[in-house]
Amino acid sequence: MKAAVLKAFGSPLTIETVPDPVPGTGEVIVDIAAAGVLSYTNEVFSGARKYLLELPVIPGPGGIGRVSTVGPDATKLAIGDWVFCDPTVRARDDVLAPDITLQGWSARGPGGLKLQQHFRHGSFAQKMMVPTENVKPIGAIAASEAAQWCALTTLLVPYGGFLAANLQPGETVLVSGATGKFGSCAVAVALAMGAAHVIAPGRNQAVLADLVRRFGDRVRTVTLTGNEDDDRERMKAASPVPIDCVIDIMPPSVSTSVVRAALMTVRGCGRVVLMGGVGMLGGAGLELPYPWIMRNCITIHGVWMCPPDATVKLVQLIRAGLLRLDQFATTRFSLDQANEAVVHAAEHAGPFQMTVIQP
Known part of the structure; x- marks a missing residue:
């Protein structure tokens, strides 16, 4: 061959x-x-x-x-x-x-x-x-x-993260890395799974506008400034309700402060999914505050790829017309x-x- x-x-x-x-x-x-x-x-x-x-x-x-x-x-x-x-x-x-x-x-x-x-x-x-x-x-x-x-190769990655987080219809999701290839797929997958709103932060305004054009007003975009505290508040303000789940799917080149700003928008008793490449090539750690995690009962899932049955379930979403x-x-x-x-x-x-x- x-x-x-x-x-x-x-x-x-x-x-x-x-x-x-x-x-x-x-x-x-x-x-x-x-x-x-x-x-x-x-x-x-x-x-x-x-x-x-x-x-x-x-x-x-x-x-x-x-x-x-x-x-x-x-x-x-x-x-x-x-x-x-x-x-x-x-x-x-x-x-x-x-x-x-x-x-x-x-x-x-x-x-x-x-x-x-x-x-x-x-x-x-x-x-x-x-x-x-x-x-x-x-x-x-x-x-x-x-x-x-x-x-499927790309869509299955965020789908595996949402399965681990037990994403439910009607919940609100924030996608950290929404303007990238995997992040934009995460937006599509979350909506197909029934998310009421997807908060999509990023710096590329053209891509953010395209996400709204593709998926409508269930997508709420946020233009990031680079200031960690300001960006965190801007992301929270963009959501009409407390954010149930945050998925990070940023590449290795991104600063941990950008990731931390997104993760700490999640509500008390919310879920965080880490699927990106941040830190894989060295550099500072994520440094999430212990008291914030503990007192707010935050669940953090580290997820690599997807479970064995994910493909069958994702194909069903595609066949049903929920994911195009x-x-x-x-x-x-x-x-x-x-x-x-x-x-x-x-x-x-x-x-x-x-x-x-x-x-």
Whole structure:
């Protein structure tokens, strides 16, 4: 099969013919129809993000394709099924705190790295071997729709956060990082789940205006000034009711003071979800006040990716028309153009823009 291979950090992908993956028990082969390229892929490939990723590797976190081979333990999957390849691979020998690797992307700790050594290669290839439990049926689609369904890779991240926070219909949410790619998806997902209002702070006024244009007056925007205390009060004032839940999905480059200002808008007995990259590259800690957390009974959830059943639930929101995939502007590249796709993704990192490789 043909695949894009990363051989060294800082080097371009090479397009090669490599052996087809050979499945064992508990594994499925998927013919990849489309694989999304994240906006910060260039930072991973350069080594700037310092992800645990053993090389050489076929990268690519998640993809859309059709089942071509199933193992003997698969009882529902059938050849030809359209599926999402969930990149969040969990070790099977510890149900309480499993080691995790993001297939074709990164690992969490030594155990995750060990898991990565087997479930190593990602979706920038014509075929991908995936753990049976990570092959998630999405129902019948036309082949031309596969690229749009790659939005699942981005949408599932904030959806996992809201599931952890037990977001309920009618609640009010603040999205810290609302003008970014993942944050704007968090706005869309929160509304699809029934949030009454979404408070969307940011500095990019054009993006803030676009969120209101897309979703209407349930979105309340706040232009940030950079002053932590002032911004906190401005965000609180933008909400017609106390804020039930705050999700932070800021990138590593953002100051912790910006994150802290957003998190401390949550009401007493409210929930905070941390899903961003702040602090991953060093720097000051978040420094939330202990008395504020304790006396206000604040619940803080650290969430990496999403639970195993999240894809099925998110697909139901899409099928019900509550979450629309057609709002994503999608640019397609062939596998031979993988390096161009990486550059394009970085240059088109805005909300509801998607870069896709179609092997």
